[in-house]
Amino acid sequence: MESSSPATVSKLPSPTPRGATSGARPVKLKFTGSDRFIHELRKRVDAYFEKTGRPRRDCPQMYFKTATILAWFVAAYVLLMFVATSWWLVLPLAIVLGLSMAAIGFNIQHDGAHRAYSDRQWINKMMALTLDLMGGSSYLWDWKHNTIHHTYPNVDGYDDDINIGFLGRLSPQQRHFWFHRLQGIYLWVLYGFLAIKWHLVDDFYNIATGRIGGHKIRRPRGKDLVVFVAGKAVFFSLAFLIPMLLHPWWAVLSVYALAAFVSGIVLSVVFQLAHCVPQAQFPVPAPTTGGWARMQTEWAVHQVQTTVDFARRNPVLRWFLGGLNFQVEHHLFSRICHIHYPALSKVVEETCREFGVKYSEHRTFFGAIASHFQWLVRMGRPVPAGV
Numbered sequence: 451m452e453s454s455s456p457a458t459v460s461k462l463p464s465p466t467p468r469g470a471t472s473g474a475r476p477v478k479l480k481f482t483g484s485d486r487f488i489h490e491l492r493k494r495v496d497a498y499f500e501k502t503g504r505p506r507r508d509c510p511q512m513y514f515k516t517a518t519i520l521a522w523f524v525a526a527y528v529l530l531m532f533v534a535t536s537w538w539l540v541l542p543l544a545i546v547l548g549l550s551m552a553a554i555g556f557n558i559q560h561d562g563a564h565r566a567y568s569d570r571q572w573i574n575k576m577m578a579l580t581l582d583l584m585g586g587s588s589y590l591w592d593w594k595h596n597t598i599h600h601t602y603p604n605v606d607g608y609d610d611d612i613n614i615g616f617l618g619r620l621s622p623q624q625r626h627f628w629f630h631r632l633q634g635i636y637l638w639v640l641y642g643f644l645a646i647k648w649h650l651v652d653d654f655y656n657i658a659t660g661r662i663g664g665h666k667i668r669r670p671r672g673k674d675l676v677v678f679v680a681g682k683a684v685f686f687s688l689a690f691l692i693p694m695l696l697h698p699w700w701a702v703l704s705v706y707a708l709a710a711f712v713s714g715i716v717l718s719v720v721f722q723l724a725h726c727v728p729q730a731q732f733p734v735p736a737p738t739t740g741g742w743a744r745m746q747t748e749w750a751v752h753q754v755q756t757t758v759d760f761a762r763r764n765p766v767l768r769w770f771l772g773g774l775n776f777q778v779e780h781h782l783f784s785r786i787c788h789i790h791y792p793a794l795s796k797v798v799e800e801t802c803r804e805f806g807v808k809y810s811e812h813r814t815f816f817g818a819i820a821s822h823f824q825w826l827v828r829m830g831r832p833v834p835a836g837v
């Protein structure tokens with residue numbers, strides 16, 4: 451079995467829904483319906499790998515890509531530390547550094563964290579740890595992204611990725627504030643602060659409260675705690691302490707702010723384009739008498755209905771985004787290396803057509819950007835949202 455599966459639900463304590471369901475008691479969420487669609491998909495994907503003989507993980511291209519991206523990151527860092535002295539060199543290098551950080555996240559860390567990089571778990575772990583090097587916690591990512599987001603995409607109160615608090619309204623079930631009318635403009639800027647908030651606030655807050663959004667999480671203990679603390683120490687040393695030995699503090703903070711802003715905006719926008727667009731659905735679970743809530747579809751159909759691909763034929767984005775413009779395939783087969791997604795997308799699209807499941811994509815990156823803007827404007831209007 452090569453997909454994310456509803457089995458991951460068992461890792462979660464019952465979440466406390468927010469948004470429209472705010473105040474409700476914690477309820478478990480289950481997907482219903484037959485598993486015919488995912489069984490057929492798995493059969494066809496298995497057939498693809500048998501026919502081509504390609505490995506699902508440990509792909510030589512990935513090792514080469516990893517070396518290239520890490521070299522890009524190290525080169526930008528070293529040039530900023532030891533070579534660039536004038537602002538007209540420092541500024542573009544800080545942007546290049548920010549882009550390399552995003553590339554590490556999209557390609558290396560994301561595959562490693564999903565155990566899609568290698569069949570050897572220690573290699574996956576090493577790749578996932580690149581997040582700690584860049585200021586985020588791989589331990590919390592496993593909860594927030596792999597478990598919470600991948601199990602419940604676009605379900606308000608469950609998927610923490612569509613919860614940005616009162617600052618923005620991303621789903622029709624969320625509360626509307628008057629200033630959301632302007633979110634189509636100001637959220638693009640706020641996206642840039644995602645990485646800074648993540649580095650300096652979110653991880654510490656989540657550990658302190660033992661929660662991510664409405665979900666209780668286990669705080670890191672033992673080895674996980676050592677990695678969390680060591681990761682933060684390494685990041686703060688690389689980002690602030692060591693550079694401040696050679697450069698004035700204001701220059702170091704400025705370079706950090708610019709690089710983190712660039713990586714923050716790129717990471718946020720790319721993730722938003724897959725789920726927060728009018729073509730994606732935001733299904734609402736139905737309560738049951740058994741004290742749990744049910745989704746109307748099987749898990750795999752839910753993944754397709756709530757996710758949208760973009761720019762599938764753009765070779766630059768295919769390389770840079772680590773398969774995150776193929777999020778339909780990623781949500782269905784997150785344990786397969788992203789190198790395979792372009793080929794798998796044909797299999798998935800065809801199977802969706804046969805099963806009457808709507809497969810959505812934006813042909814271009816700018817089409818997807820326009821769609822996200824449209825969604826923000828629509829959600830910025832007072833309720834009812836008329837989705």
Ligand SMILES: [Zn+2]
Pocket residue numbers: 560564595600780784
């Ligand atoms: Zn993922």
